[in-house]
Amino acid sequence: MTVVTGVTCPVCGTFCDDIELVVKDNVITDVRKACAMGAAKFLNYAAHRNLKPLVRKNGELVETSMDEVVERAAKILADANYPILYGWSNTSCEAIRVGLELAEEVGGVIDNTSTVCHGPSILSVQDVGIASCTLGQLRHRADLIFYWASNPWSAHPRHIERYTTFSEGRFQKSAWKGYLSSLRGVLSIKRLQRAANLVLRRDVFAAPKIERRLPYTMFQKKRKMVVVDVRKTRTAEAADYFLQVEPNKDYELLQAFRMLIRDEELDVDEVAGVPVEILEEVADVMVGCELGVFFFGVGLTMSEGKLRNVDAALSLTRDLNQRTKFLIMPMRGHFNVTGANVVFTWQTGYPYAIDFSHGYPRYNPGETSVIDILCRDEADAGLIVASDPVAHFPRMAAQNLVKNPLIAIDPEVTPTTLMADVVFPSAFVGIEAEGTAYRMDHVPLPLKKIVGPPKTCLPDEEILQRILHKVRKLRGSQN
Amino acid sequence: MDIAIKDGKIVRKVEEKRAEVVDASGMIVMPGGVDIHCHIAGAEVNSGRLLRPEDHVKDVEAKTALTRSGVGYSIPSTFTTGYRYSRMGYTTVMNPSMPPLEARHTHEELDDTPMVDKATYPLLGDWWFVLEHLRDGLIEECAAHVAWMMSATKGYAIKIVNPGGLEAWGFGRNVESLDDPVPYFNITPREILRGLCKVNKLLNLPHTIHVHTNNLGKPGNYLTALETMKRVEDLAEGNQPAIHITHCQFSAFKGSDWRTMSSGAEEIAKYVNHHNHVTLDMGQVIFTDTTTMTADGPFQYGLYNLTGNKWVNHDVETETSSGIVPFRYKRKSAVHATQWSIGLELALLIKDPWKIYMTTDHPNGGPFTAYPKIIAWLMSQVARKKTLSKISKRARQRSLLPSIDRELSFYEVAVVTRAGQAKALGLKQKGHLGVGADADVAVYNVNPEQVDPSKKYKTVRKAFKRAAYTIKGGEIVVKDGQIVRPVFGKTFWIDVKTSLPMEVNADLKRKFREYWTVEYENYPIPNRFLHVPAPIPVKAEV
Amino acid sequence: MPKLKVSVLTGRTINQGRGKEYGKLSKEYLESVTICQMDPNDMKFLEVKENTNVKVITDFGSVVLKAVKSARAPHPKVVFIPYGPWASLVMNPKTHGTGMPSLKGISAEIEPAPDEKVLSLQNLLIQFRKEERT
């Protein structure tokens, strides 16, 4: 039995690197320090996995040899006039580098999952820029933390404890104790409510009563957390203040703040369902902080307004730097979606949605992005790496994806591998294969090999190399 | 005269019958070009790429049988960067600003930058360990930490950017002078500079400290530049340089505001001409649309306020910061045109070409692809006059260029574009064609016996734009400006051997979780991580 | 039969996050993503109890899910569905030139469907192929 320390967690964008694993004869038997998602991954990753290469023969997926799947995959890609190569945010940068070379070789479109995640954020960064930092900067200095349309408690469970409100920094102390005491208050209220419900035999859910003032704690000189969201989340309950915004109204709210922090007045009494007095007080808190930060989630990029919601958030942050120091960061989902953007960008100049069909990289999300291409039914083949579009794309896109020849490289059995025509069983990167990945704040960290993969499962990088090699053979191209 | 090459090295002679012969008669043969300061890889450069699709779309390179595709203009993609340097006869490039925490990123990109040897400088001027140890006068401990950092990040030299200012920027502030204390750390930029200069000596690093001065890009800052050089005067040994002031043009502004801004090149040149402890590079400005990027967060924010252009900021915990702003240098802007003039004035007024090197601080002053233009300006008064006639009247009247008739010879150009840079970097096997040197050779199709660069500067420009041959490590990689053989370059890093790393590690380990958000064991980059690592062992005094 | 006009939000939940790591075919995953979190008062209005099936209908498709009380009510006329193949059935594929479909704040109609079954993953996919062949 051995204990491996300093393991990076290949699940979410928080990309914790302090995990401890207990390994006994090539099996992970215990996980320390990880969150529920991380633990589930390390202990159960092998439960439903692809172990053999598969090809679809008259409708059914049947086991075959690695050579045959490589052959089949290479043929599909070499013959395609407009193939899609999609996924990439759950694999290593090393594999992504090969993926880009393959996409270039076959003149395809390569896109990563940020296209349905923070793609719009990237589009607005390209319009206005972004004032950001690494997470440690915030752990040390941030005294005002906003989680806007994001719910780290559920999606990035250790984010608050490692990097923000409940972390210990050089210039800012953890707000954990304060939270505990306030928590007791909240719980007792809930208890009373439940009691009342029993007595009165009905649900008394006080209609959202709108406070006209912020709680006094918001004006104290201490680390504060504010949550802005369309619904009260676990994170919101932990916050010093929860600002509930009407669905699809974030844009108005953010733009209003841009005026309020310049001490300008509005012609309206209410924005996105929030009285302006409140907004003015929140604006004062923003301007008054030592260092503030907005963490924003896909709540902004997926709701009405999309890139322009983020545009407004980035602009607000920039404007705030006229009065104090303020920074902003998207809450990236997959553990290496940031790495996918980074590698795409250094090799091609563009972070996602790259069209190689003319022999050089072209970029225009909305035109060269995978959802649009599928909805317009333009692709004639697909290669999916460590991603599950069949499960997560809108029905129409998913259907147009599965009707063409589909290649899947994935360690797990997913709706996508079930619908594919060629399936490569791969090793779990970060557990069975090493590599590099980028944390949501662009800090690169090593993915480690903890246990050996089954003999039939190769790392994504090697699988892609074999396909690339085969494609070049088929096309007889010189390089 | 013949040059013999064998096994990637220059040798006395080879068996001619069995050797491949390159006929360079009527051409200029030089060592491969060496660039001491160009931002080509890493977090900051890549954020610049991400920020500017509109910059890429106008300049693309399609895939060929031998080369990868990519995009160009002001921040080329990695492959294109390598190809374009190689086509100009360059074989060694130095990436000057690497946030240590993000070193892996820089090296991943350098590995995807083909054709050239490379190295990169970690940013250490605002690292908490440096600030604290120097504040407490613990020079040797500081040196040991820097040594650890060099091998942890696979770095080559100590990079200092706006010392103290970047830490202050953590809370949105800056330092105004060399004696302005750094908030919360009670140490001054002067102490940081002197301290790291001593550390550099203790560690016997091949290059000097590589300094981007305080107050960069502010009128009147030529005084800060002079101060900076004077502060380390007494630390110099004999004629050995002790400090490199990079992209000096940006630190050579006279005047009290933008309206009165003028050139401080004369004063700086005067000082440099009388002292031997300083080397400089130009940071020449080109009239074009480019992308500015430095680790100088506060400077970049100022640039945003000036232009209103899109702005990227990226602060790095316990270490450094950085910023990016797209920028267009206009001929008709008095300030921009004066900057253009300053760069050339420095190169021409500093008598010894071994003290000042040609750079654009790519992409800050303009993309490196403009080097042939600069060579033409340096070699021809006519070329300078031609540009002068097109720039802002105010700038022209203030410019010292009309009064300067110096024109660099081909020999001097070879010094400012390779020999001098290699010497300053301590790359003994680069920058010359002597026996034992790396077989990195550039052949340019211009005949010095027949062509007068002063008049025929266009011919010269053309020749330097597309090398007739580039030979890298003994292999012909470029012919007539075309890549004929793609190769990887080496990555140099300094493997400092100190006698006291043990307790340093203990101290580091103790503070690690406190200072950073990553684990101690995940920070250092293993040598095997690099594509073609070339560690240079150095024995330190500590 | 009562109907209710609502706004559909989709997103991550800790259970979906865990379930995903147990595997897409696991019971944990199925149970974590085939639910529709509703405001108790809306459930009252629709006369559905905890774990009664409801049908969510948008311009882009419909799906049967298990109604569960939201732990963080009140949020009248807003329902929440975790990411997954089921949520995808009712998403808005329009990207308006941004590459990003609309996955939050989709207007929908919701009605009780006590007699309809929640599709199993296999059946959901089979139906996929059938539709795409025709």
Add this chain to the structure above:
Amino acid sequence: MPVEAECISPDVFAEKSADEIAMLQIWEGNRKRTLSDLFKIKHGAGSSSEKFTIRICGDVSKVRKIGAKMSMGSIIVEGDAGMHLGEEMNGGVVTVTGNADSWTGSMMKNGTIKVKGNAGDYIGASYRGSTQGMSGGEIIIHGDAGYEVGCFMRKGLIKVYGDVGRFAGIHMRNGTIFIQGNSEGRAGAQMIDGKVVVCGHIPSVLPTFIIDDTRPKVKVNGEEVEGPFYLFIGDLAEEGSGKLFVSKAKNQHLSFYEKYL
């Protein structure tokens, strides 16, 4: 399969024989093709280049960049046209009898684009990351237009007789956008200058606009449009001074603004 045919432009066709035109290169997905692979080409009587006309019959809704960079003559598409129609065009006239797709007239400098049917998103817009949108000329859409009409527009006129999606005039620097029908909202968002006229209904006006006046009518390049209109100034978040005209009659719900007049 997407087809890209930047060569379909009077500037390219003029002074070329039918055979030369037939051999012009286009892209179909990642394969190089010639124009004749996909089109039957008939050469009419060679007219002078100013009046040179290209007539396209049939469905070219997958063909992108028709008329891109053209500077003279005219193109008539009988049917639907693909994306980037008349992109960066500098003169001449493009007419589409059916629908046009997204990025129609993006970055155009001069000339006229007429679309009888509907158009997609980003009409007259800039390229990603650039602030150089449409800088001259006219785009006239008789049907509806999508989101972000006139994104980063600098000069010129966009007329939409139908409805528009959200963010018409986003980041607009100058120029005029006229909307006969309804707006889905957020018209004039982050505009710095220029004029947006909404004759139909708009759900709300952004809180970062202030009401300035009511006007009986408004001028849209020369011709007068009867109102009355509310005149809003914004986008103040960008410290902009753009003009947003909104029909008074169709937007009674905005009457509360009148208390500030």
